[in-house]
Amino acid sequence: MKNYIHATIVSTLAWAGNIYDLLLLTFVYSFFEKVYGLNYFDFSILFALGLIGRAIGGTYFGRLADKIGRKPILAIGTAGYSVFQIILAFSPNSLILFVARFLQGIFMGAQWTAGTVLAYENAPVNLRGIVTGIVQAGYGIGYALTGLTYIILGNEPRLFLITGALPLILLPYIKIINETKFSSFTFKPRYNDYLSLLIKATAGMSGMFLAYFSVFGNYTLVAEKYLNMNSITLGLLITLSNLGLAASFILFGRLADKVDKRKLIYIGVSGLLVSLPLAVPIFIKSIIISEIGILIYAFSTGFWPLMPLLLAEAVPTEVRGMLSGLSYNIGGFVGGIGNIILGIIEIELGLRALIDTINFFGFFALALVLVSVITWPKSKSPAIMYSD
Numbered sequence: 001m002k003n004y005i006h007a008t009i010v011s012t013l014a015w016a017g018n019i020y021d022l023l024l025l026t027f028v029y030s031f032f033e034k035v036y037g038l039n040y041f042d043f044s045i046l047f048a049l050g051l052i053g054r055a056i057g058g059t060y061f062g063r064l065a066d067k068i069g070r071k072p073i074l075a076i077g078t079a080g081y082s083v084f085q086i087i088l089a090f091s092p093n094s095l096i097l098f099v100a101r102f103l104q105g106i107f108m109g110a111q112w113t114a115g116t117v118l119a120y121e122n123a124p125v126n127l128r129g130i131v132t133g134i135v136q137a138g139y140g141i142g143y144a145l146t147g148l149t150y151i152i153l154g155n156e157p158r159l160f161l162i163t164g165a166l167p168l169i170l171l172p173y174i175k176i177i178n179e180t181k182f183s184s185f186t187f188k189p190r191y192n193d194y195l196s197l198l199i200k201a202t203a204g205m206s207g208m209f210l211a212y213f214s215v216f217g218n219y220t221l222v223a224e225k226y227l228n229m230n231s232i233t234l235g236l237l238i239t240l241s242n243l244g245l246a247a248s249f250i251l252f253g254r255l256a257d258k259v260d261k262r263k264l265i266y267i268g269v270s271g272l273l274v275s276l277p278l279a280v281p282i283f284i285k286s287i288i289i290s291e292i293g294i295l296i297y298a299f300s301t302g303f304w305p306l307m308p309l310l311l312a313e314a315v316p317t318e319v320r321g322m323l324s325g326l327s328y329n330i331g332g333f334v335g336g337i338g339n340i341i342l343g344i345i346e347i348e349l350g351l352r353a354l355i356d357t358i359n360f361f362g363f364f365a366l367a368l369v370l371v372s373v374i375t376w377p378k379s380k381s382p383a384i385m386y387s388d
Contacts, residue, residue, distance in 0.1 A: 003178050004122040008131050010173050011115035012138040014078045017167030018108050019142030021085050022050050024164055026220050027150045027235075031157035036094045040221070044343025046101055047217060051209070051336030053105020054112070054329040061110035062325025065117065066318060071179045073114035078167050078174065080107025085164035109332075113325030118179065120312055121320075126257060129309060133253015136305035140246030140298070143216070147238030154231055194315055197377075198323055201311040204372030205331030208304055210365035211272060213335040214358045215280055215297060218342055222280055222358075226351050227287050237291055241298035248302025253309075261306045265373050269366050271300025276362045280355055307369075310376060338365075 025032070025047055032038045038046065057077070065073040084104035091097035116135055123131035153160040223229040223237075252264055277283060278293025308324055315323055338361055346354040 004119070004124065004127075004131070006173070006177050007122040008119045008134055010170055010177065011074065011119040011135045012141070014074060014111050014115050014167060014170055014174075015135055015138030016142035016145065017078065017164070017170070018081060018111050019139045020146050021081055021104065021164040021167075022108060023143055023216070024146045024149075024161065026217060027146060027154070028157040028160060029220065032097075036091075036097060038094065039347060041340075041343040041347045042094075044340050044346075046098060048336030048339045049098060049102040050105035050108060051213070051332040051339070053102045053107075054109035055326075055333035056329075057106035057109025058113045058325030058329030058332075059109070059322065060106075062113040063322040065110075065114045065325075066320070066322050069179050070114040070118035070121070071174065071177055073110050074118055075171055075174045077107045077109070077111030077114060078170055080104070081111060082165045082168045086162065089158055089161035089164070109325060109329045112328065116308060117312070117320055117324055118177070120309075121317065122177075122179075128313075129256035129258075130250065130254040132305045132309045132312075133250045133256070133302075136253070136308075137246035137249040139304070140242040140244070140249060143242035144239045144246065147235045147242065150238075151232060151235040154235070194319060194323055197311060197314050198327055200372045200376055201307060201323075201327040202330050204307045204369050205328050206334035207331075207365040207368030207372065208301075208307065209331040209335030210338045211276075211362050211369070212301060212304075213339055214342065214361040214365065215276070215294075217335075217339045218346075218354065218358060219280070219294065221346070222351070222355060223290070226355065227281075227285065227290055229287055229290075233287075237294060241295050244295060245298040245301055248299045249305055252302040253305055256306055256309060261310055262373050262376065265303045265306055265369070268300050268303030268306075269369055271296060272366055273363070275300060276366075277359055280358045280362075282355060282359050307372075314377075 025043075029040070029043050032043055032046065061073050061077065081104050084100050084107065088097060088100040088104060091100055116132065119131050119135045120128055149160060149163055153163070219238075220234065223234050224231070229237075252268065255264055275293045275296035278289050279297045281290050281293075308328060311324060311327060312320055342354060342357060342361070345357050
C-alpha cells in the first residue's frame with residue numbers, strides 16, 4: 001500500500017478520535033451536573049476549554065512540526081489527547097476536570113495540525129482535494145461514533161468517557177509512515193508575507209467553527225429539553241447526520257480537485273443558511289422538521305475542508321503547519337468563546353433565548369465565511385510556486 005494511503009488513513013482515524021473526545025462531553029451533561037455540580041454555564045466553559053487549548057496547541061505544535069516533521073507531532077498529539085481523556089474521566093474534582101480538558105485541547109490542536117498537513121503533503125497533487133476531504137471526514141466519523149456509543153453506553157457515562165482513550169491504538173500505525181515529502185527549512189520564513197491570507201483564513205475558519213458549534217454544541221440540550229426528543233432518537237440522529245457529514249467531506253473534497261473551491265463554499269453556505277432555522281427551530285416547534293434540518297445542516301457543512309485547502313495551497317511547506325494550525329485553531333477558540341456566551345444566555349435568559357441566539361450566531365458566522373471567501377485572492381494560487 002502506498003505511503004500516502006497510510007498517511008491518509010491514520011490521519012483520518014486520529015482526527016475521528018480527536019472529534020470523538022471533543023464532543024462526547026455534550027452527550028453526558030447530566031453526569032457532570034450530578035457528579036461535579038456543574039451548571040450549564042460551567043459546562044459550556046468545560047467544552048470551550050478544549051477549543052481554546054487547540055488554539056495554543058495548534059500554533060505551538062504547528063511551528064514545531066514545520067521544524068521536526070509532521071509525523072512525531074501527530075503521534076504526540078494523538079497520545080496526549082487520549083491520555084488526558086482518561087484523566088478527565090476519573091477526575092476527582094472539578095479543578096482537575098477543567099485542567100485536564102484544557103491540556104487535552106492543546107494536544108488536540110497538535111494532532112489536527114500535523115495529521116492534516118501530513119496527509120496533504122504525501123498525497124499526489126491531483127488527489128490532494130479528495131485526500132483532504134477524506135481526512136476531514138474523520139470529523140463526521142468521530143461524531144457519528146459518539147452517537148452510536150452513546151446508544152450503547154449512555155447509562156454508563158464514565159465508561160462512555162473512557163472510550164475516548166481508544167486512539168492510543170493508532171500509535172504503532174503512525175510509526176510505520178515514511179514522511180518522504182517533509183524537508184526542513186530551506187529559507188527563514190517571513191510570516192508577515194502571509195498575514196493577509198492568514199487573516200482571511202482565520203476569519204473563514206472562525207465563522208465555520210462558530211456556525212457549527214453553536215448548533216451541534218447545544219443541539220443535545222435543544223433536542224431533549226425543547227423538542228422532548230428521547231435519547232435513542234437523538235443518538236441515531238446524531239449518528240446519521242454525521243455519517244452524512246463524513247460523506248459530504250469526501251464529496252466536496254473530490255469536487256475541489258475539479259471545481260472552483262470558492263463556488264463549492266458558496267453552495268455549502270447556502271445549504272446552511274436554509275437549514276439553520278429548521279434544525280434549531282425558531283418558527284415551528286417540530287421534531288421531524290428539526291431532524292430534517294439537522295441532516296441538511298450537517299451535510300452542507302461538507303465544504304469545511306476547503307478553507308484549510310485554500311490556505312495550504314497558498315503557502316510553502318516551511319510555514320504550512322504553523323499557519324494552518326494557527327488559523328484553524330483560532331477558529332476553534334472563537335467557537336469556544338461563542339459556546340461560553342451561549343451558556344451564559346441559557347442560564348440567564350432561558351432555553352428560548354438560547355435558540356434565538358444560536359440562530360443569530362449562525363447567520364453572523366456564515367456571513368463571516370462569505371466575506372472571507374469573497375475577498376480571497378482570485379489569482380492563481382501561490383502554491384504553484386511552492387509545489388511540494
